[in-house]
Amino acid sequence: MVKVTDTHAHYDDEAFDSDRYELLDRLFETSVNKIVSVGCAYDRWEPTLRLTERYPCLYAALGVHPEDIYDMPSDYLEQLERLSQNPKVVAVGEIGLDYHYENYDREKQIAAFREQLILADRLSMPVIIHSRDATEDTLNILRELRPKKAVMHCFSGSAETAREILSLGLHVSFTGVLTFKNARKALEACAEVPLDRLMLETDCPYMSPVPHRGERCDSSMVHFTAAKAAEIKGIDASELINICNKNADNFFGI
Numbered sequence: 001m002v003k004v005t006d007t008h009a010h011y012d013d014e015a016f017d018s019d020r021y022e023l024l025d026r027l028f029e030t031s032v033n034k035i036v037s038v039g040c041a042y043d044r045w046e047p048t049l050r051l052t053e054r055y056p057c058l059y060a061a062l063g064v065h066p067e068d069i070y071d072m073p074s075d076y077l078e079q080l081e082r083l084s085q086n087p088k089v090v091a092v093g094e095i096g097l098d099y100h101y102e103n104y105d106r107e108k109q110i111a112a113f114r115e116q117l118i119l120a121d122r123l124s125m126p127v128i129i130h131s132r133d134a135t136e137d138t139l140n141i142l143r144e145l146r147p148k149k150a151v152m153h154c155f156s157g158s159a160e161t162a163r164e165i166l167s168l169g170l171h172v173s174f175t176g177v178l179t180f181k182n183a184r185k186a187l188e189a190c191a192e193v194p195l196d197r198l199m200l201e202t203d204c205p206y207m208s209p210v211p212h213r214g215e216r217c218d219s220s221m222v223h224f225t226a227a228k229a230a231e232i233k234g235i236d237a238s239e240l241i242n243i244c245n246k247n248a249d250n251f252f253g254i
């Protein structure tokens with residue numbers, strides 16, 4: 001079996017507290033090539049970095065998720081810049097906008113998104129973007145700030161939005177959402193994404209693909225998403241995995 005690269009996981013999550021190391025040992029041995037683990041709250045940066053020290057093929061993305069911008073120190077950008085000097089830190093993320101839950105602070109989210117995009121640009125680092133119920137504002141900021149290397153993560157929008165994102169030069173990454181029964185939109189969007197801009201991820205412990213919905217997700221489950229994407233593209237799953245692995249290597253420089 002070809003090993004998969006999972007470009008977006010959260011191994012700092014408490015869902016992995018009971019067996020984190022056994023699980024990662026097994027994954028790297030059996031089915032997983034490389035992992036980018038995303039530490040996306042101020043207090044998750046150190047735990048994520050510690051994981052990178054333990055596993056040569058586990059890398060970190062550090063940033064502040066739009067839902068986690070409310071409790072961080074005023075010098076968080078300086079701290080993020082300092083930690084990003086670590087060679088195992090390969091991206092800023094996930095950052096963006098999330099208007100899903102009530103009482104979000106739009107202005108504050110936009111400010112944090114913008115300043116982290118600007119930092120990534122100054123550090124020449126790729127960016128992982130999170131956007132939920134905020135497509136217009138996200139696209140407007142991307143149009144204005146034009147990150148050189150960015151990926152729209154866990155994409156489940158329309159084919160039309162995918163085309164917009166591609167026209168801005170972004171990569172598009174899919175999770176297990178692609179395997180869901182009601183995934184018609186995501187399937188159409190995936191068909192729009194050229195193979196050289198396509199990436200795969202789990203967003204684990206969330207977003208388990210069919211047939212594991214409801215279970216804890218882990219990086220081995222990229223295989224199910226890959227099989228679906230390969231079907232859409234009309235190529236072998238192993239060929240698709242090889243292409244997506246290479247895309248991830250180039251994108252993150254890993």
Ligand SMILES: [Zn+2]
Nearest residue numbers: 008038094203
């Ligand atoms: Zn995530």
